[in-house]
Amino acid sequence: MAIAPHRIIYLIFPSIIILAGLFVQNSYYLQVLTFIGINTLLALGLNLLMGYAGQISLGHAAFYGIGAYTTAVLTVHYGLSPWAALPCALAVSALVALIVGFPTLKLTGYYLGMGTLGFGMIVHIVFREWSDLTGGASGFIGIPPLDLGPISFSSGRNYFYLVWAIVMMCLVVSNRLINSRVGRALRSIHDSEIAAGAMGINTMSLKIRVFVLSAVFSALAGFLYAHFVMFISPGSFDFLVSIRIVTMVVIGGMASIWGALFGATLLTLLPEWLHAFSEFEMVVYGLILMVVMILLPQGLTRGVLDIYEKSKTRNR
Amino acid sequence: MKNRKQETADTSDLLAVQSLSKAFGGLQALYDVSFTVERGTIYGLIGPNGAGKTTLFNLITGVFSPDEGRILFENKEIQGIPIYDVVKTGIARTFQNVELFGGMTVLENVMVGCHVRSRSGFLGAVSRLPRVMKEERRIKQKSLELLDFVGLMPYSDQKSTDIPLGRQRMLEIARALAAVPDLLLLDEPAAGLNAVETRSLGELIAKIKEKGITMILVEHDMSLTMKVSDMVVVLDQGQKIAEGVPKDIQSDETVMAAYLGKSG
Numbered sequence: 001m002a003i004a005p006h007r008i009i010y011l012i013f014p015s016i017i018i019l020a021g022l023f024v025q026n027s028y029y030l031q032v033l034t035f036i037g038i039n040t041l042l043a044l045g046l047n048l049l050m051g052y053a054g055q056i057s058l059g060h061a062a063f064y065g066i067g068a069y070t071t072a073v074l075t076v077h078y079g080l081s082p083w084a085a086l087p088c089a090l091a092v093s094a095l096v097a098l099i100v101g102f103p104t105l106k107l108t109g110y111y112l113g114m115g116t117l118g119f120g121m122i123v124h125i126v127f128r129e130w131s132d133l134t135g136g137a138s139g140f141i142g143i144p145p146l147d148l149g150p151i152s153f154s155s156g157r158n159y160f161y162l163v164w165a166i167v168m169m170c171l172v173v174s175n176r177l178i179n180s181r182v183g184r185a186l187r188s189i190h191d192s193e194i195a196a197g198a199m200g201i202n203t204m205s206l207k208i209r210v211f212v213l214s215a216v217f218s219a220l221a222g223f224l225y226a227h228f229v230m231f232i233s234p235g236s237f238d239f240l241v242s243i244r245i246v247t248m249v250v251i252g253g254m255a256s257i258w259g260a261l262f263g264a265t266l267l268t269l270l271p272e273w274l275h276a277f278s279e280f281e282m283v284v285y286g287l288i289l290m291v292v293m294i295l296l297p298q299g300l301t302r303g304v305l306d307i308y309e310k311s312k313t314r315n316r
Numbered sequence: 317m318k319n320r321k322q323e324t325a326d327t328s329d330l331l332a333v334q335s336l337s338k339a340f341g342g343l344q345a346l347y348d349v350s351f352t353v354e355r356g357t358i359y360g361l362i363g364p365n366g367a368g369k370t371t372l373f374n375l376i377t378g379v380f381s382p383d384e385g386r387i388l389f390e391n392k393e394i395q396g397i398p399i400y401d402v403v404k405t406g407i408a409r410t411f412q413n414v415e416l417f418g419g420m421t422v423l424e425n426v427m428v429g430c431h432v433r434s435r436s437g438f439l440g441a442v443s444r445l446p447r448v449m450k451e452e453r454r455i456k457q458k459s460l461e462l463l464d465f466v467g468l469m470p471y472s473d474q475k476s477t478d479i480p481l482g483r484q485r486m487l488e489i490a491r492a493l494a495a496v497p498d499l500l501l502l503d504e505p506a507a508g509l510n511a512v513e514t515r516s517l518g519e520l521i522a523k524i525k526e527k528g529i530t531m532i533l534v535e536h537d538m539s540l541t542m543k544v545s546d547m548v549v550v551l552d553q554g555q556k557i558a559e560g561v562p563k564d565i566q567s568d569e570t571v572m573a574a575y576l577g578k579s580g
Contacts, residue, residue, distance in 0.1 A: 173442050180441030180448075181427075181434055181455065188417045188428045195415035197399040198377060198408070200432030200495065209438065255419065 009258075010172075017164045021157055030156040034228060036268045037163035038221050043248040043260035044167075044174050045217025050246070051254035052178060053210050054190030055105060056113045059120025060245050063215040065127055065237030066093045067222025072140045072232055073133055082146050086223055093219030094212045096123075101211040105204065120242050127234040139233030146227045153227075163224055167261075170217060175257050186210055187255070218245075251292055253299025262300045266292075329388075330355040330499055330530045331376070336385035338371055345371040347554045348385075353499070353547075358525055359532045360545030360562070364574065367551040369534045370412060373501050376532075377409050378402035389499070403432050408497035410488040412504045412534075418477040422468055422487055425476045426459035429494025462490040466520060482513035489520065499530045506537040514540055542566060550574070 024030055046060050070089035074080040080088075104115040128137050135141070145154035146162070153159045177183050188196040189203050196203050226232050244267060252263020270288060274281045296303025331353040338346045346368040353359045361369050375382050378399040387395040389405055397405075408429075417425050434455055440448040463469050466486045471479050476487060485505050492500055502521075506514045514537060521544050524531065535541045541548065542562040550558040550565060552574040558565060565571055 176444060177438065177441045180452070181431065181436045182438055182441050184420070184424055184428045185431055187419055187424075191417040191419050192415040194379065194399075195411065195417065196428070197379075198403060198411075198415075199428050199491070200400050200403040201428075202398075202400045213438070 039264035041221035059116035061241035062123035063218035067219030068226035097215035253301035363551035406498035408492035409501035429491035
């Protein structure tokens with residue numbers, strides 16, 4: 001038997017990353033590619049919660065922000081090394097997710113959406129108003145760049161490699177998780193909570209755990225973002241950012257690991273391409289998203305696969 | 317916790333329902349219902365719509381807690397235990413309105429059924445230690461055996477909701493069996509099935525009985541219920557109105573009046 005397609009992709013994908021790192025010279029392109037990686041992490045995290053477990057969150061930018069602000073505060077105010085701040089950033093985000101998850105995940109559907117939306121707004125206000133710690137609305141400056149021994153990640157290329165190495169790791173983690181006993185349990189909650197319970201799955205506990213995991217993914221993205229741009233402000237973690245993460249998951253294709261990558265890529269690139277439309281940028285942006293959702297309601301991944309399968313049967 | 321001794325406890329009884337009552341708001345769904353199920357038998361539970369049959373299932377499986385009464389399974393009180401813990405004690409069920417995991421394949425549905433008899437968690441999933449992979453293979457192997465047992469092997473890779481209703485009901489049974497239950501609750505397994513499908517369902521129930529699994533069957537298909545059941549309990553408006561072997565129930569005046577209609 002030939003190697004299964006999903007295995008080939010584990011060879012192709014890293015090769016593309018390495019080649020891109022070697023041949024892309026323009027620092028602006030490298031920067032965009034790095035942002036795609038950071039957004040992929042965000043989409044991957046939310047996809048576990050929303051795509052697989054079927055629990056919507058309209059407040060995920062909060063965890064993204066908590067990751068970014070925790071590392072900023074610890075490295076700048078307390079002089080910690082970023083690598084020591086990283087576990088703290090992840091832990092703070094996980095802890096907040098745990099505390100928020102207990103009451104919030106009892107809600108379902110629209111109510112869960114509202115609950116998480118409110119949470120996101122509260123956290124955004126905290127970032128803006130707690131100015132002694134966060135620098136308030138004017139933002140937080142002077143976040144140090146990352147380095148690891150002799151390797152400095154202050155260059156665009158090295159940071160690009162770092163981010164994508166982490167993305168690949170998280171892709172593998174997500175993929176393994178989904179195709180496991182826990183992953184099946186997660187997906188079963190999505191389809192029928194009562195039947196999942198009757199199979200012996202403690203649905204509440206599992207929902208909280210995947211919520212925490214997805215918050216940790218987001219915090220990791222926040223950490224990478226903070227040390228990449230070295231300046232953060234509350235505007236980078238507001239309600240619109242939460243919505244954009246949701247859009248990445250939906251456009252890419254819910255319940256699809258690669259969907260997170262496609263969704264993040266499209267939603268990062270679109271605004272860059274659409275600068276040419278100047279004041280009509282947002283109109284065109286919205287139109288493209290509408291057309292994608294109308295033509296490919298299951299998202300890019302499923303849509304492309306369907307077209308591929310149709311063409312295969314036609315050729316037969 | 318107080319360990320109350322059950323004086324009427326009989327070792328051959330797998331399940332004892334004692335004076336069970338449950339109300340939803342003003343509606344008394346069940347009132348003072350008692351019966352015992354002997355190990356290795358099939359209990360038919362019949363009654364008109366709204367008689368409280370599904371409520372009884374939901375109480376036994378921990379979907380709700382009873383207002384009053386006790387449920388003894390293998391002489392241990394299980395009322396009020398959450399649904400996901402009840403299945404650990406050895407009670408599995410199917411659902412009246414088929415509750416399959418639609419996003420998953422037929423095989424994966426049964427694999428979820430193995431959840432309670434396996435252990436790997438998040439770290440196991442990510443690390444893929446040999447122990448985890450071994451368990452994963454065991455889950456798959458066992459699920460395939462169960463698919464074979466219910467005759468769904470050819471459908472294993474199809475999406476669970478793409479197969480015909482009759483097969484979906486078989487799949488629910490296979491998924492419930494994956495939990496290795498001592499007691500299997502079947503909630504209207506023949507609803508919506510044609511005559512051929514109902515016959516093969518009857519055969520499957522007999523095969524499950526041969527494995528020594530006790531069953532409680534809620535069913536509107538009288539000929540099926542009377543054929544497979546060892547004992548029949550009749551509920552009407554939340555109360556038990558009759559109990560006995562199928563032959564007696566069929567000729568019982570009260571049952572005729574309440575359930576089959578006076579003209580029957």
